[in-house]
Amino acid sequence: MNIGIKSLLNRGVLAGWRWLDQIGKVTPGTRAAAGFGSFGAHSSIGFPSATLMNTRSIHIGSGVIVGRQVTLSVGYWPDFPGIPERGLVIGDRCVIGDRSGLVAHELIELGDDVWFGQDVFVCDASHGYQDPDLPIGNQFGDHLPVRIGSGSWVGHGAIILPGTTIGRNAVVAAGSVVRGEVEDHCVVGGAPAKLIRRLEPGVGWVGRRGDVRPVRRGYFGEEEESA
Known part of the structure; x- marks a missing residue:
């Protein structure tokens, strides 16, 4: 291909992608935002998203930035019966990094100013394994709420397991697997995560x-x- 034509096409593709990136965002006033339980001022969800499911049960505060290819979902499938009114709650000024996933069934709640790195996964349910004859995927586990306190930071690739409570202004190191309680003003890390430092x-x-x-x-x- 002629270098000049290739350069022209490249410029056109990049310009088109930048246009899609802006037009494709979920922001207040868009039809997609209207489908959420609430969607605060100056908040946005990057384009493209991965999965946005049962958004009527998702509440997003103001000034929230959600990255690209992020999953925000409540329940096991679209229009899942009996989903909670507030299954996934994200406070004001939170940042959710690219490719992260927040998968709620009963409650995942983030306070204000909670920041995630990329590829963070949070879920409030898992699978059972006690029936040896039933596929693991069909053995739904207990629903155990997850709460992350205001001002906390969750590093790249961390996994927050069902039933976890993270306090205020806490740090979860990159790649950590967290279960249980993390107190206010603590730094934890590892798999499983352990206390590294506290105020x-x-x-x-x-x-x-x-x-x-x-x-x-x-x-x-x-x-x-x-x-």
Whole structure:
């Protein structure tokens, strides 16, 4: 192919994709946004999405950014009977990274200012295995709500399992698998995730081996030590 024609086609494809990227977003006032239980001002879901299912049970706060190819779903299939009115609740100013999945059946709730890296998976249900003659996929497990507190960060590729509660301003390291309770102002990591560091008032951020990092105030790059 002639280099000039190839360059022209390339420019056209990229320009078309940028147009689709803008037009395809789910934003307030679009028909797709109207199908959600609530969809806050200045929020958006990137194009293309992966799966948006039973959106009437999904509530999104204001200023939320949801990346591309993200799954937001409630229930096991479209129009699943008996889905909760508020199955997936995302607070204000949250960021959900590309290719993440939030799959709710009873309740997944994110507070305000919760940030996800890419490829994070959160689910409030799993599968049973006790019946040896029934395929695992047909053995639905218990529904155990998941809650992530305001201001928390969940790193790239983390998995949040059913029944997990993560406190406020907590950090989940990349690639972690989390089950159970993570307290406020803690850093956890690993598979399964374990405590790495916690805030002790008047002392600082104390590690498992007793090492202490100082408390710093302010935005990244403009911090001032205060402990």
